[in-house]
Amino acid sequence: MDTGGRLTGRPQGLPAVGEGISVHRVMGTETEYGIIAPALPSANPTLLSSQVVNAYAATLREGLGNLAGTRWDYTDETPLTDARGFRMDRARAHPSQLTDEPPELDELTAEQIALERGEPTEAAVLMNLVLNNGARLYVDHAHPEYSSPEVTNPLDAVLWDRAGDSVAVAAMERIAATPGFSPVILYKNNTDSKSVSYGSHENYLVPRSVPFSKLAEALIPFFVSRQVICGAGRVGLGALNQDAGFQISQRADFFENEVGLETTVRRPIINTRDEPHAVAEKYRRLHVIIGDANLHEVSNYLKTGTTALVLALIEQGRAPVPVLADPVAALQSISHDASLSRTVQLTDGRAMSGLDLQELYCGAVTAALPPDADDQTRDVVERWQSLLATLRRDPMDAARQVDWIAKLSVLEAYRARDGLDWTDPRLALVDLQYADLRPDKGIYRRLARRGDVELLVGPADVARAVVEPPRDTRAYFRGRCIAEYPAEVVGASWDSLIFELPGERRLQRVQTREPLRGTAELTGALFDAAVDAEDFLSRLLSGPERRVAP
Amino acid sequence: MASQDRISTGGSTSGSEEELPEPAPAAPAAPAAQESSQTQGVDDLLDEIDGVLESNAEEFVRGFVQKGGQ
Numbered sequence: 041m042d043t044g045g046r047l048t049g050r051p052q053g054l055p056a057v058g059e060g061i062s063v064h065r066v067m068g069t070e071t072e073y074g075i076i077a078p079a080l081p082s083a084n085p086t087l088l089s090s091q092v093v094n095a096y097a098a099t100l101r102e103g104l105g106n107l108a109g110t111r112w113d114y115t116d117e118t119p120l121t122d123a124r125g126f127r128m129d130r131a132r133a134h135p136s137q138l139t140d141e142p143p144e145l146d147e148l149t150a151e152q153i154a155l156e157r158g159e160p161t162e163a164a165v166l167m168n169l170v171l172n173n174g175a176r177l178y179v180d181h182a183h184p185e186y187s188s189p190e191v192t193n194p195l196d197a198v199l200w201d202r203a204g205d206s207v208a209v210a211a212m213e214r215i216a217a218t219p220g221f222s223p224v225i226l227y228k229n230n231t232d233s234k235s236v237s238y239g240s241h242e243n244y245l246v247p248r249s250v251p252f253s254k255l256a257e258a259l260i261p262f263f264v265s266r267q268v269i270c271g272a273g274r275v276g277l278g279a280l281n282q283d284a285g286f287q288i289s290q291r292a293d294f295f296e297n298e299v300g301l302e303t304t305v306r307r308p309i310i311n312t313r314d315e316p317h318a319v320a321e322k323y324r325r326l327h328v329i330i331g332d333a334n335l336h337e338v339s340n341y342l343k344t345g346t347t348a349l350v351l352a353l354i355e356q357g358r359a360p361v362p363v364l365a366d367p368v369a370a371l372q373s374i375s376h377d378a379s380l381s382r383t384v385q386l387t388d389g390r391a392m393s394g395l396d397l398q399e400l401y402c403g404a405v406t407a408a409l410p411p412d413a414d415d416q417t418r419d420v421v422e423r424w425q426s427l428l429a430t431l432r433r434d435p436m437d438a439a440r441q442v443d444w445i446a447k448l449s450v451l452e453a454y455r456a457r458d459g460l461d462w463t464d465p466r467l468a469l470v471d472l473q474y475a476d477l478r479p480d481k482g483i484y485r486r487l488a489r490r491g492d493v494e495l496l497v498g499p500a501d502v503a504r505a506v507v508e509p510p511r512d513t514r515a516y517f518r519g520r521c522i523a524e525y526p527a528e529v530v531g532a533s534w535d536s537l538i539f540e541l542p543g544e545r546r547l548q549r550v551q552t553r554e555p556l557r558g559t560a561e562l563t564g565a566l567f568d569a570a571v572d573a574e575d576f577l578s579r580l581l582s583g584p585e586r587r588v589a590p
Numbered sequence: 591m592a593s594q595d596r597i598s599t600g601g602s603t604s605g606s607e608e609e610l611p612e613p614a615p616a617a618p619a620a621p622a623a624q625e626s627s628q629t630q631g632v633d634d635l636l637d638e639i640d641g642v643l644e645s646n647a648e649e650f651v652r653g654f655v656q657k658g659g660q
Contacts, residue, residue, distance in 0.1 A: 072659045074654070075656070076653065076654055076655075078650070078653065085656065085657050136660075180659065180660070181657065181658065181659050181660070183656070183657075183659045227654075231656075232654050232655055233654075234655060234656075236657065236658050236659070237658070237659065238656060238659025238660060241660065304659065304660050329660065450635070450636075450639065453632050453636055454636065465648035466643070466647045468647070468651045469643060469644060469647040469651050470639070470643070472650075472651060472654055473642075473643060480642065481642050481644075483639055486635075486638060486639065486642065487635075490638075492635075
């Protein structure tokens with residue numbers, strides 16, 4: 041399909057991935073929220089999650105945006121394709137790995153949900169929404185998930201991730217205000233501290249020319265140690281919460297492998313799912329599953345920013361590769377030591393702490409930084425250096441920037457005031473309620489309102505990011521199609537939009553396989569000029585600027 | 591970006607607090623006063639969190655059971 045170069049090919053003037061040491065690259069985040077309805081302890085979590093999606097849809101119907109793209113286009117989903125060059129047998133896969141099939145509501149039928157909504161004749165229950173800001177809000181297994189639109193830098197990643205939290209709050213408030221519904225609470229955390237973990241993933245666009253093994257070898261020690269700058273903190277030790285204590289990471293105890301395809305079982309430090317959501321010959325989408333969900337904006341900023349920098353080092357062949365003797369054990373050992381002094385073994389006989397490893401990567405980035413590095417790249421590097429120096433001096437001095445340290449400060453204050461030991465349920469409650477997204481109840485929210493947290497984005501920016509897509513990726517095209525043509529856009533995915541035009545029997549599928557195309561610069565005027573969806577598609581598909589280069 | 595939000599840490603303030611004048615910012619604390627003002631800040635914070643923590647911690651935490659995810 042020829043779209044005059046607006047959706048394909050590489051636009052001039054935009055950075056390609058893999059050029060220079062910089063934080064700029066296509067990236068995005070995914071958050072699976074923890075969910076309960078306290079008054080309904082045995083409620084089906086898939087049902088509760090669908091309530092979140094439908095409640096947000098209700099706010100859209102009332103004028104906060106447009107309801108469209110409720111059907112996800114699964115055509116390009118390949119969750120069983122392994123980056124190491126093979127495909128997993130479908131029959132051998134865990135059912136939760138089959139993310140290319142629409143979710144089913146277990147034994148519950150859509151009709152039952154509609155009845156519980158008191159609207160027995162209403163339209164079908166929604167399990168999926170594509171939002172005006174280019175994000176996806178949907179039911180993923182037993183959790184509501186917000187997947188951010190594609191952005192090009194860490195600050196925008198923070199902004200559109202925060203927008204997801206606002207979406208979650210709007211949905212919660214809508215449910216609470218609906219007669220006949222029991223209030224639902226959403227948590228931005230990663231474990232119930234009983235036996236279960238759920239993810240907050242990051243995605244980074246990487247050129248396919250970089251061998252996967254090169255990514256894995258340099259990223260494993262980086263991810264094992266990254267938690268010291270952006271862990272979210274957890275009360276309880278072990279995947280079954282079998283021991284008392286505090287640890288740096290929510291996720292560390294749930295990882296069992298170094299490299300693998302799974303995300304729900306036998307979790308690996310490096311996930312090999314090869315589902316690029318882009319031109320497969322040119323790109324990989326590195327799917328990072330090891331991170332904690334962050335509330336602190338600085339933690340989130342450094343999580344994505346430092347990872348982008350290390351990816352740039354790898355692409356240039358300049359990344360350090362400190363080979364850990366036992367990466368999974370090292371991940372957990374570092375997480376279990378809030379003093380940051382414990383060391384882990386390398387295969388060359390050295391012993392390094394999590395801070396030592398982070399300093400190694402930060403030093404390599406600093407040495408490779410070009411003199412004309414852009415402002416955001418400089419800002420990330422300077423913050424990384426300064427945070428590591430603070431952690432070296434006294435970790436508790438970084439409570440304004442780092443989630444695990446802010447949480448630990450509150451926990452230690454309780455322990456000091458009330459003489460609590462780590463088995464006290466009040467400490468487990470502080471851990472849980474830290475991540476409660478309700479503005480009045482959430483402890484992080486309270487810290488932020490008191491001014492105890494360093495913020496990077498303002499409330500007005502977040503409010504805008506809830507309804508507007510980033511302008512510099514294909515998310516602009518997706519979001520604006522949803523906003524302009526809600527009646528005609530009947531399906532969507534990361535790399536496609538499906539139009540149903542009145543009077544046409546065939547659906548039109550428009551592919552958006554170049555993440556840096558479909559931008560405001562390339563398509564904004566087209567949206568402005570088109571009088572309706574049909575006109576828009578015809579202008580898009582036969583525009584004056586015919587594509588010349590492939 | 592700097593927020594002017596004021597949070598009532600008492601239990602029973604109402605909308606009338608909006609009419610009260612903004613208290614003057616505290617003068618920079620002298621070194622001797624700093625530690626006690628820090629302790630005061632922690633006490634205030636814990637009082638505030640005490641006011642919003644779910645009652646019956648043990649039961650609430652036990653009730654937070656999730657099904658697996660990615």
